[in-house]
Amino acid sequence: MIPRYSRPEMTAIWEPENKFRIWFEIEAHACDAQAELGVIPKEAAKAVWERGAFEVDRIDEIERETKHDVIAFLTNLAEHVGDEARFIHQGMTSSDVLDTCLAVQLTQATDILLGDLDRVLAALEKRAFEFKMTPTMGRSHAIHAEPTTFGVKLATFYAEFARNKDRLIQARAEIATCAISGAVGTFANIDPSVEEHVAKAMGLAPETVSTQVIPRDRHAMYFSVLGVIASSVERLATEIRHLQRTEVREAEEFFSKGQKGSSAMPHKRNPVLTENLTGLARMVRSAVVPAQENVALWHERDISHSSVERMIGPDATVTLDFALNRLAGVVEKLLVYPEDMQKNIDQLGGLIFSQRVLLALTQAGISREDSYLFVQRNAMKVWEQGADFLTELKNDSDVTSKISASELEELFDIGYHTKNVEVIFKRVFGRS
Numbered sequence: 001m002i003p004r005y006s007r008p009e010m011t012a013i014w015e016p017e018n019k020f021r022i023w024f025e026i027e028a029h030a031c032d033a034q035a036e037l038g039v040i041p042k043e044a045a046k047a048v049w050e051r052g053a054f055e056v057d058r059i060d061e062i063e064r065e066t067k068h069d070v071i072a073f074l075t076n077l078a079e080h081v082g083d084e085a086r087f088i089h090q091g092m093t094s095s096d097v098l099d100t101c102l103a104v105q106l107t108q109a110t111d112i113l114l115g116d117l118d119r120v121l122a123a124l125e126k127r128a129f130e131f132k133m134t135p136t137m138g139r140s141h142a143i144h145a146e147p148t149t150f151g152v153k154l155a156t157f158y159a160e161f162a163r164n165k166d167r168l169i170q171a172r173a174e175i176a177t178c179a180i181s182g183a184v185g186t187f188a189n190i191d192p193s194v195e196e197h198v199a200k201a202m203g204l205a206p207e208t209v210s211t212q213v214i215p216r217d218r219h220a221m222y223f224s225v226l227g228v229i230a231s232s233v234e235r236l237a238t239e240i241r242h243l244q245r246t247e248v249r250e251a252e253e254f255f256s257k258g259q260k261g262s263s264a265m266p267h268k269r270n271p272v273l274t275e276n277l278t279g280l281a282r283m284v285r286s287a288v289v290p291a292q293e294n295v296a297l298w299h300e301r302d303i304s305h306s307s308v309e310r311m312i313g314p315d316a317t318v319t320l321d322f323a324l325n326r327l328a329g330v331v332e333k334l335l336v337y338p339e340d341m342q343k344n345i346d347q348l349g350g351l352i353f354s355q356r357v358l359l360a361l362t363q364a365g366i367s368r369e370d371s372y373l374f375v376q377r378n379a380m381k382v383w384e385q386g387a388d389f390l391t392e393l394k395n396d397s398d399v400t401s402k403i404s405a406s407e408l409e410e411l412f413d414i415g416y417h418t419k420n421v422e423v424i425f426k427r428v429f430g431r432s
Contacts, residue, residue: 100179151425175219224288
C-alpha cells in the first residue's frame with residue numbers, strides 16, 4: 001500500500017490491529033458456541049471476552065520464534081486470559097481464523113467500495129443531465145462518426161458503473177462466508193453449529209463445504225470484479241484524456257489556481273489525474289490473474305495462495321478505493337466546452353450527415369450500392385479538397401434526380417440525431 005494512493009478508512013481495514021481484533025472475535029464467538037454445547041466451561045468463554053487482549057508488537061516477537069502467526073497470536077492472547085486460555089481454539093485450525101478473517105476484511109472493504117461507486121454514479125448522473133442535450137461528436141476509430149450529446153456520452157458510463165455496483169454486491173455475497181470446520185473441513189473435532197454461530201456473529205454465511213480452506217473460486221470471482229471496475233475507471237479516464245487533447249479540447253480536468261503543468265513549459269495543462277487513473281487501473285487488474293491461479297490448491301489445501309492474498313487483498317482494495325474517489329472528483333469538477341464541441345461538429349463540412357443522405361437515396365428508389373457510391377464520391381471531395389458536402393451533393397445530378405436541394409438541406413439537421421435522447425435517459429436513469 002503506497003500512502004500516496006491510499007485513504008485512511010480503507011487502509012485501516014488492513015492494519016494488524018484490525019486483523020487481530022477480528023481474529024479475537026472469531027475465537028471468542030467460537031468459545032461462546034462451544035460453551036453452549038458444553039464442550040468448554042461457560043466461565044472460560046466469559047474469561048476470554050473479559051480478559052482477552054493482544055499487542056501487535058508482542059505477537060510479532062513471538063512469531064519470530066514460532067514462525068507461525070496464528071500460534072503467536074494465541075500465545076499472546078493466553079498471556080492475558082490465563083488458565084482458561086487452554087479452551088480457546090478447540091477443534092479449530094489456523095485456516096478457520098485466517099479465511100474467516102479475510103472474508104470479514106473483504107466485506108468491510110467492499111462496503112467502502114460500494115460507497116465510492118455511489119459517489120461516482122451521483123457525479124455522472126448530475127453531469128449527464130447538465131449536458132443532456134449538448135451536441136458533441138460521436139467517434140468510431142477516433143474518427144468523426146455521427147453526432148450524439150455529451151449527456152448521452154456520460155450516461156453510457158453511468159450505466160456501466162451501475163452494472164459494476166450490481167457486480168460488486170454479488171461479489172460481496174460471494175466472498176462473505178465463514179469456515180470453522182477444522183482440519184480438512186470435516187468438523188471431526190468441532191460441531192457445525194459453532195461455524196453457524198460464528199458466521200452469524202461476524203455477519204457472514206456458513207461456507208457450503210470447505211476443505212480446511214474456503215474455496216478460492218470465491219476470491220477469484222471477487223478480484224475479477226474489482227478488475228472489471230478498474231477497467232471501467234480506465235475507460236472513462238481514457239475518454240477524458242482524449243477529449244482534453246489540444247486538437248479536440250471538448251473537456252478537461254479542472255486546473256486549480258497555482259497548479260503547474262510542466263517543469264519546463266509554463267503553458268501546459270496536462271490530464272495528470274486521468275493518466276494516473278489509467279495506471280492505477282492496471283495495478284488493480286494485476287491482482288486478477290494471481291487470484292485465479294490461487295483456485296487450484298493441492299488436495300484439501302496448501303498455502304500457495306496465502307502470500308498472494310496478503311498482498312492483493314490490501315493493494316487491490318486500497319488502490320481501487322483511491323481511484324474511484326479520484327475519478328468522482330474529476331467528473332464533479334470536469335470543465336466542459338460546448339462551443340468547442342460545436343466547432344468540432346462543423347469541422348468536416350457536413351460529412352457527419354452522410355448516412356442520412358445514403359438512407360434517403362435508398363428510400364427514393366436507388367440501390368444501396370449506387371447510393372453508397374454517390375454519397376461517398378462527394379464525401380471524398382470534402383476529405384481531399386476541403387469542399388462543402390451539401391454543396392457537392394446539390395451539384396451531383398445522380399443525387400438531385402431523386403432528392404431536391406431543399407430536401408437535402410433538411411437532411412442536415414442535427415436535431416435528427418438527438419430526438420431519442422429522452423428515451424435513452426429514461427432507460428438509464430428511470431427518468432428523463
